[in-house]
Amino acid sequence: MNDKKPTSLLYLDGVSVSFDGFKALNSLSFVIEPGELRAIIGPNGAGKTTMMDIITGKTRPDSGDVFFKGDIDLTRRDEAEIAQLGIGRKFQKPTVFESHTVWDNLELALNRRRGVFAALFYRMTAEDEARIEEILSTVRLSNRRNDLAASLSHGQKQWLEIGMLLAQEPELLLVDEPVAGMTDAETAETALLLKEIARTRSVVVVEHDMGFIRELGVKVTCLAEGSVLAEGSIDFVSADQKVIENYLGR
Numbered sequence: 001m002n003d004k005k006p007t008s009l010l011y012l013d014g015v016s017v018s019f020d021g022f023k024a025l026n027s028l029s030f031v032i033e034p035g036e037l038r039a040i041i042g043p044n045g046a047g048k049t050t051m052m053d054i055i056t057g058k059t060r061p062d063s064g065d066v067f068f069k070g071d072i073d074l075t076r077r078d079e080a081e082i083a084q085l086g087i088g089r090k091f092q093k094p095t096v097f098e099s100h101t102v103w104d105n106l107e108l109a110l111n112r113r114r115g116v117f118a119a120l121f122y123r124m125t126a127e128d129e130a131r132i133e134e135i136l137s138t139v140r141l142s143n144r145r146n147d148l149a150a151s152l153s154h155g156q157k158q159w160l161e162i163g164m165l166l167a168q169e170p171e172l173l174l175v176d177e178p179v180a181g182m183t184d185a186e187t188a189e190t191a192l193l194l195k196e197i198a199r200t201r202s203v204v205v206v207e208h209d210m211g212f213i214r215e216l217g218v219k220v221t222c223l224a225e226g227s228v229l230a231e232g233s234i235d236f237v238s239a240d241q242k243v244i245e246n247y248l249g250r
């Protein structure tokens with residue numbers, strides 16, 4: 001282990017995992033700092049989803065280290081424990097409760113953090129209401145609060161789901177292809193939204209949309225064949241010959 005581990009929010013070192021002899025991750029190493037927004041790119045099959053599965057405890061690595069907040073060994077925790085520790089994951093497809101209002105979706109998400117018994121006897125406090133108001137504003141849905149989630153556009157559903165994750169106050173948010181299927185305006189707004197969210201927590205976003213990645217303006221990690229091909233600014237990474245051959249030039 002190197003000296004990056006103690007201060008990093010997320011630390012992966014030499015992480016490998018094989019499925020039927022195929023190395024989905026091949027000695028993957030990278031570090032996310034507190035308050036960092038990081039973009040992950042890479043061709044289909046590069047291992048991006050597997051990387052998120054490892055961080056969230058869905059898949060166990062065959063070898064390597066995965067530490068959260070310095071010394072919490074994520075390879076020894078299960079999915080529920082990891083969520084409880086403060087790692088939230090947004091899958092590609094939005095899974096909001098369509099027949100509930102935007103507000104109720106957020107209230108349910110706030111309750112989920114409390115556990116079943118606490119939620120049963122729970123009454124909204126002024127503090128909870130203020131937190132929901134704040135999230136509504138962050139995810140650009142203040143004026144849709146009383147509308148059914150079913151009536152939102154695809155992009156707004158993605159934002160609502162991000163809001164539901166924020167209600168659980170994660171320290172690290174993993175977001176998988178948020179802008180797929182969004183309009184250009186929604187995509188631009190999502191870049192702003194994620195930058196705002198990263199003021200109070202770390203965010204790792206996997207995306208194929210290079211225009212969106214450029215708008216984020218943050219450090220980019222390009223994965224290929226289960227390990228890091230290049231890392232740095234978007235200009236640095238997109239000028240890298242290996243990145244052009246393996247991803248951008250395809």
Ligand SMILES: Nc1ncnc2c1ncn2[C@@H]1O[C@H](COP(=O)(O)OP(=O)(O)OP(=O)(O)O)[C@@H](O)[C@H]1O
Nearest residue numbers: 019020023024042043044045046047048049050051
């Ligand atoms: N549970 C599994 N069993 C067998 N093979 C798997 C499993 N999970 C992933 N793989 C394989 O591992 C490789 C990496 O897949 P992964 O889904 O992580 O890539 P990705 O970068 O997320 O790709 P995409 O951009 O298409 O989502 C792929 O070849 C995939 O087929």
